[in-house]
Amino acid sequence: MRQKLFLTLLLSFTLLTCGKRSDVVELQDWNFGGRPRLIEFLRQRVYSFEKTHPGMKVIQSDKSWNMIREILYADFSAGAGPDVMNTHSNFAAEFGPAGFYYPVNKFPDFEEVRKWYVPHLLESTRYKDNYYGLPSSAIAFVLVCNKELFDKEGITPPRTWSQFREAAKRLTKDADGDGVVDQFGLVLMGGDKGGFAYRMIPFFFKAGVNVMSDDLTKIEFNSSRGVAALKLITDMYQVDHSITPGFLAYTHSEINDLFCSNKAAMSIEGPWFRGMVDDKSPGKDMYVVAVPVPDDMIGQYETAPTLQDMVMYSINAHSKHLNEAWELLKYLRNDEADMFWMTQDLGATATTLHALNSPEAQSVKDIQLYINELSHARPWPPHPSMIAIASNVFTPYCQRAIVGELSPKAALDQAAKEAQHILDAKK
Amino acid sequence: MKKALVVSVMIVLALLVLLPVLWTISTSMKPLNEVNKCPPQWTSPTMSFKPYSDMFFYLPFSTYTLNSLIVATSATALTLLIGCLAAFSLSRFAFAGKDIFLLIILLSQMLPGASVIIPLFQLLRHAGLYDTYLGLILVHTAVLLPFVIWLMHGFFQTIPRDIEDAALIDGCSRMEALRRVILPLALPGIGATALFAFLGSWNEFFFALILTSSDSTRTIPVGIGLFVGEYLDVWNQMAAAAVLFSLPPLILFVLTRKTFIKGLVAGAGK
């Protein structure tokens, strides 16, 4: 009796989970990360997409940004995964040839669509001969300085490594007079393997160091200048004690906490930071400047490259509705959407020419700095194993050097050896 | 005098033990700017239950709750059904292979999730059950089954055969005897086992984490566990979620603690 009842229940659940309607095209759209405001905007955008494209329905799903790679990998290899998703542009090198992302240059109107974007930003979505997505928001990594703390100390944002180190030292102090240091000059994101690498490498780039050779065959980050970059941070941690001691476990939320409560004076961040801090402490101001350059390169302050990252929107190569997904992609990334993106301060720099050249662009905070930095910023080299190398080799060794387990030179040499091994194995 | 000392020690211990719980409750009622105050405070004038309602807007917790309920109830029902039958068989019959099966049951309890997760993930995807209710329910059932059989087996063993034999003599079949005689007697045991099974599925994190990925199937533990470390930290809402999530197990525990403990001791002592 109970058995029959239960079987009925089980059957109804099965039906519930299997039922599908076949007259409407359903698109799965995954949003990774994003602040509440961005998610709000995406919901509205999708709503108006459905209104203007009858017969198409979009199911949005919000997921964690810092597990993006694991989630996508697991789902793609399971034959699951969304139709449309936002992702790192440097996933193009890995997921493109693996057959996960659809080369959007195959769509007939691509040549028209590509004209919407700043050309060298569009290049970030390219791997070999294919483009694997449409640029969404561009990111250049910069130095953010806590205005309140800087003003109180009477110093201006640093431009060289020496000034940087000095500023951090002066901003590390016992702010409330209880005998314990509770304010630190610099906070690092040690708790996110990828995020940490993104914040270390700008120092290398600014010093003129490459991650690998242009032909993507030889690791180069352990050059003497690279070692100097790592040594800067290592000395700040071990000698000056001007870096937050708990950094190894910090992610976005801890850094936000510390910055807002004036326990940290500087951080390496991107365009999202202002909005993120504003959500938590409305009105908190900051100086946003380029990442400092080595002392002997001050002449190249305006032109030395920082790390460029980009979020792009891509289509699942196994999607059953490629054309509809393309329509959604274009709608999410056209001039109109990009204007909203820019004017509503959704956390990154616009990528369409239309938005960047508009009069509204002038009133976006720090836009000049970002446009300038983006014009000569460099992305991670487009090698399929680049992300794995950054997260699983570069980050751990850098962290070990910073806490003193290895010398900077030994750490980078060993990291280079392992990374080279990965590169060689991939041939 | 000595009694007063002991009583006060016990109360202090209780407060210490409940510290994390109390602190979480306190956090769950503070507005966000109070949460990151240094030095931390237990109460603040602006405390309210607002985080509890905010929580449903920030993350789809109503969906997560529904999912957790569906999965836990179904898995409990299914595992009790199958487990009772199996336990009955093991406790009342003598047959070849019985000892081997008992051994398998015991060893399965110790099976690390890590040792089965990858093939399970591939199996579910091939069967089209990845990221579905049914998939997770079936996995939970299988995971809970060894423990349930073990417990029920222990309970059935405590029921004397005479009663059953009497029923058989009166003309009942084995199955009828099971239904009319044994089950009613084993009801407290079944109750305790049901509670364990429900808790096991309700709190389950590892399989739910890896075998589901969309919000529409996500369960609460995964929602809480994945949250930490995102852009905006709403510790107060997460604390509220944690408190609400802990209520069903707590309530169930308080209501059934006698059978709970009796069942635990009887089953585990075997």
Added chain:
Amino acid sequence: MKRLTPYLLLVPALLFTLFVLIYPLIQNLINSLSDVSMITGSSGWAGLQNYQNVFEDALFWRSFRNTAVYAIAGTVLALVIGLGFALLLNLKLGKFSTIMGCLYTIPWVISPVVAGFAWKWLLNDNFGIVNFWLSYAGIVPIGTTWLGDPGTALLSVMVARVWQFYPFAMVMFLAGMQSIPQEQYEAAAVDGATMVRRFFYITLPNLKAVGSVLLVLGVIWSFNDFNMVFVMTRGGPMNSSMVLPVLVREFSFVHFDLGKGSALSIIIFGLLTTLSFLYLKVVSRGEPS
């Protein structure tokens, strides 16, 4: 038909066990001996290469050490605390004891994920209450980081684990104590034994069986524990709190090396089977024949 009844009753359970437990184990074995990647699937026989990769990986040995420490030290500590609480509850203070017993058991009823989250927040270096109290008492400077320091991360997770597990030990010990025949105590009282002597010569020996079962069970469950470590530290910082179950996920779903992940799964299974047989031996020794 009648002869088949016991087997028929077992069939559903057997099917479940087969598909969800036994098949994956065998598949894992096969995976561990092949060259498998998450994207391309299996591409041929690899023999024992994956196992070699695991054993040559310093991370594996580190995790193994961490897991052993976490399991053994954590369980022993939980047992000691559980015993202590059981002794207190055994003083039979009526309703008061019942209420206290309920309160003391609460950590166990709470989900490991919630417990991990609560402790993570409690141990927060800047805003957590633990640091605040400890620095107030002058024991540690404020801002001491527990989960962010490679030296204390594993320890901190262990504290949370002990907090979660001790009620189980407490309940078992209490039940054990309450089944000790009164005559033993009465005889000892007649002989003039003090409370301490009674504890060591009567209570403890009688609890040896329960204690051994608890020890082995606790070690096995801690060995398997993924949830606590994952939620609190994900195995970091710098892999200082990496334990074997979390490492499987790391190999498989972060490094995407399925072969290595499968090999590790089999190794863990081997370890746990050994421990389980130990458990069986311990239990059977305690049982009256």
